Structures are given as C-alpha cells and as structure tokens.
Amino acid sequence: MLKIRQPVSIVFLMLGHECNLSCVYCMQAGTLRKKSKGSIPQMQGQPDKIIPFLRALAEDQKETLTVQFYGGEPLLYFATIRSVVEALEDLPNVAFSTISNGTLISPAIVDFLNEKNFHVAISWDGLNVEETRGVDVLRVNPDILDIKSLGISVVLSARAYPLDVLKPLEVHDREYALRHDGRNIGVNFDTIFDFGGLPRELLEVDLHRLSGEMCMLAAEYGKSLAGVEHNAQMARLAAKYVNQIRNTLGFCEGIQEYRRGSCACGNGYKILNLDLDGNLYRCHNTGEKVGTIDNSYGKILDTVIALDPTRDNCKVCKDCPVVTICECGCPLIGQAARQAGYCDIKRAAYLPFVEWLLRAGEVA
Numbered sequence: 153m154l155k156i157r158q159p160v161s162i163v164f165l166m167l168g169h170e171c172n173l174s175c176v177y178c179m180q181a182g183t184l185r186k187k188s189k190g191s192i193p194q195m196q197g198q199p200d201k202i203i204p205f206l207r208a209l210a211e212d213q214k215e216t217l218t219v220q221f222y223g224g225e226p227l228l229y230f231a232t233i234r235s236v237v238e239a240l241e242d243l244p245n246v247a248f249s250t251i252s253n254g255t256l257i258s259p260a261i262v263d264f265l266n267e268k269n270f271h272v273a274i275s276w277d278g279l280n281v282e283e284t285r286g287v288d289v290l291r292v293n294p295d296i297l298d299i300k301s302l303g304i305s306v307v308l309s310a311r312a313y314p315l316d317v318l319k320p321l322e323v324h325d326r327e328y329a330l331r332h333d334g335r336n337i338g339v340n341f342d343t344i345f346d347f348g349g350l351p352r353e354l355l356e357v358d359l360h361r362l363s364g365e366m367c368m369l370a371a372e373y374g375k376s377l378a379g380v381e382h383n384a385q386m387a388r389l390a391a392k393y394v395n396q397i398r399n400t401l402g403f404c405e406g407i408q409e410y411r412r413g414s415c416a417c418g419n420g421y422k423i424l425n426l427d428l429d430g431n432l433y434r435c436h437n438t439g440e441k442v443g444t445i446d447n448s449y450g451k452i453l454d455t456v457i458a459l460d461p462t463r464d465n466c467k468v469c470k471d472c473p474v475v476t477i478c479e480c481g482c483p484l485i486g487q488a489a490r491q492a493g494y495c496d497i498k499r500a501a502y503l504p505f506v507e508w509l510l511r512a513g514e515v516a
Contacts, residue, residue: 153205154432154445154452158422159215163206164222164436165236166427167229173253175275175285177307177350179437180224199232201430203239205445210243218247222436227256232428237268251275251305254289254296262298271301273340278306278317284354290324297328303338308501309354314341314365318385325385339389343497345482346489347437355493359500366501370394370508393477393505400476412466416479420456434459435484459483474502 169180210217219240221233233250240246249271265272274296277284284307290296306317318339325337346355373390375382414421417435420442425433430445432452442459443452465480468487472478478498485494 153208154443154447154449155212156209156424157449159213160209160217160422160424161215161418162218162220162423163209164220164423164425165202166222166425166433166436167224167226167232168428169224170228171223171225171253172228172255173225173286175253176311177284177309177344177354179345179347199236199239199428202426202428202445203236205426205430206236206240206246207243210240210246214245216245216247218249221248221250223252225253225256226250227252227261230256230261234264241268247271249273253285253287254293255287257293257295257299259295259298262295266298266300269301270299271303272299273303273305273338276304276306276317277309277312278320280311280316284309284311297324297331300332302328303340306339306341307344308341308357308362308497309344310356310358311354313358313361314369317341318383318389321385336385336388339385341389341501343494343501345485346492346494347484348489357493357497357500359496362497363500363504366504367507370504374508374512390505390508393502394509397476397505397509400479411470412462412480414457415460415462415483417482419483420460421453438484472499473506474499477502477505 171178171180206217206219219236221229221236223229226233227250237248248268251273252275254274254276274289275285276288276290281288290304296302304317304321306312308314321337321339328337329335344350344354344357369386369390372383372386373394376384376387376391417423419425419435425436426445427433431441432443432445432447434440434442434456440459442455461483462480465483465487468490469475469478469480472495481490481494481498
C-alpha cells in the first residue's frame with residue numbers, strides 16, 4: 153500500500169460524478185458530470201478498499217488530515233459519507249468537510265454534519281444565483297443556516313460580482329449570527345475557470361466593475377484597522393487576500409524574483425484526490441489518473457511532476473503584479489485560455505489588494 157513521505161493536508165474523496173443540478177459553469181460539465189435521475193444514485197460506493205489507506209495516512213502524521221467529500225453532488229452519496237466518517241472518526245487528527253449545492257440538506261443531515269464537526273461550503277452566487285445554478289438554495293432551504301460551521305463558495309463571473317453576493321448575503325448572515333452566538337458565514341471567492349465549452353457571456357466580465365468592487369473590500373479592511381465604522385464581512389474577506397500576499401512575500405523574502413516549481417493549490421503533492429476504488433488523480437475536477445494506492449510514492453510523484461506546468465507558467469507569470477496572490481494560477485488552464493481573459497480577470501480581482509499594501513508601505 154502507498155506510503156506518503158510527507159504530511160498530507162487534504163484528501164478529496166471523489167465519491168462519484170452524479171449531480172442533481174446543471175450549473176452553467178460546472179468544471180466537470182461535458183467531461184465527468186452525470187445528471188442524477190433521482191434523489192440518490194442507484195449504486196452507493198463502497199469505501200472498504202480505501203479505509204486502511206486513509207487510516208494509515210492519518211496515523212503516520214501529527215498534522216490534521218481533512219477528508220473532503222466531493223462530487224458531483226456529495227450528498228447524493230450520503231450513505232457512503234456516513235460509512236467513511238464512522239470508520240475514521242476515532243482518529244484525533246482527522247477532520248471532515250464537504251462542498252455541496254445544498255439542495256439535499258435536511259434536519260437529519262444537519263444533525264449528522266454538526267455532530268461530526270463538518271465544515272460545509274455551499275455553492276451560492278448571490279443576486280443572480282438562479283441564472284447560474286438554477287436555484288437560490290439559501291432562500292428555499294432554511295435548514296442550511298443550522299449548520300454550525302458554514303461557508304459559501306462563490307464563482308465570480310459576468311453574472312456574479314462581489315457586491316452581487318455580499319449584499320444579499322447580509323440577511324442570511326444576520327439570521328445565521330442569531331442562531332450561532334454571533335458567528336458569521338464564511339465567504340470564499342473563486343474567479344471563473346474556462347476549461348472549454350463555457351457560455352461566452354459568463355466570461356465577459358466587466359473588469360472595471362470587478363476591480364472597483366474589490367477596491368471597496370480593501371477600503372473596508374483599511375477602516376477596520378483604523379478602528380472606524382466598517383463593513384465587517386467585506387473587511388474579513390479582504391483580510392484573507394492581504395494575508396495571502398503577506399505570507400507569499402514572507403516565503404519569498406530575499407529572493408529577487410518569484411519562482412515556483414509546483415502548483416500552489418498542492419494537488420498531487422500535499423493534497424490527494426482519491427476515488428473509492430483507490431485511484432489517485434491529478435485534480436478532483438479531472439479524470440486524469442496519476443496512479444493508485446497500490447503504487448509507489450516515487451512513481452506517483454514522478455507522474456504528478458511531469459504533468460505540472462507551473463515551472464513553465466512561472467516564467468510567464470513572474471513579473472505579473474498579482475503573482476504573489478495568484479501564484480501562477482491553475483495548472484489546468486493553458487496559456488491560450490490565460491491570454492484570452494483568465495489572467496485579466498485575476499488581475500482585476502487581486503490588484504486592489506496589492507495596491508492597498510503598496511499604499512500601506514508593506515510592499516516595496
């Protein structure tokens with residue numbers, strides 16, 4: 153059985169590709185995603201083969217190992233999730249999380265997620281979410297707000313700008329705070345990825361608007377530091393970006409130019425992407441295998457490195473003003489797509505935080 157020679161932070165457990173929605177920008181659309189015909193797939197996967205591997209992985213390291221259940225829509229495979237959790241929950245350094253469209257969440261599922269201390273991210277795009285995902289799940293499923301550790305995962309696109317998300321989120325966030333002793337819903341922004349086949353109108357982002365709204369977030373962060381009235385949700389989100397830049401600059405201290413030899417996301421390295429049959433993948437959004445849990449670590453790592461274009465991408469990206477936060481971008485996005493708009497969207501989203509640090513005197 154495969155023995156990893158370094159700590160692993162996350163295992164994306166790829167339960168299957170069935171989903172009960174058809175989100176317009178799904179990264180698995182046309183390749184992996186299967187439309188579910190019912191509430192649950194006919195065949196629930198059996199995790200028996202991978203449990204010994206996951207237990208050994210956790211037992212061989214002191215660091216926390218997060219098992220992130222991934223689909224398709226993971227909750228279509230709830231019986232499998234329950235089986236895996238019950239097989240691993242006695243290990244003190246194992247945590248659980250999932251990202252879901254939220255449509256299948258019920259009081260019984262909420263009770264399970266809370267009892268097992270899951271972090272749950274719900275895919276939600278704010279004002280125009282019915283256009284992008286087909287349903288406003290925060291509006292139609294109030295059970296979601298009973299989840300103790302809750303975040304939303306947003307894809308910024310021409311149908312979802314930052315304020316399109318944060319303003320309508322306020323009402324849900326206030327209700328969440330009432331239910332959970334003042335805690336807030338976490339927010340994560342991703343910019344849209346084009347793996348090919350996306351509707352062009354989603355990619356036609358108003359860069360000036362995107363940049364302007366991110367500047368507003370940075371300004372709220374500055375107000376929070378000054379101790380004056382500010383929008384706390386905006387300030388928290390901006391702080392994540394500012395701290396990421398600070399961390400990258402600290403890592404690169406003394407280096408004359410930015411360099412990366414491996415993808416910043418960690419997929420294939422400190423993050424493993426595993427299916428129930430023991431196959432390992434380059435990324436949880438592709439069907440590109442890099443080996444199995446029966447292979448040697450060296451063989452798998454050689455394959456991962458061979459497929460990773462980050463070193464070459466870095467030659468192009470090293471002088472970009474947002475490289476400290478984008479970190480050469482997604483390795484699955486080729487240079488043609490980058491030049492066609494991927495990089496322009498990244499710069500519009502991230503440059504406001506670099507500029508804020510420049511004004512604050514933290515970046516030379």
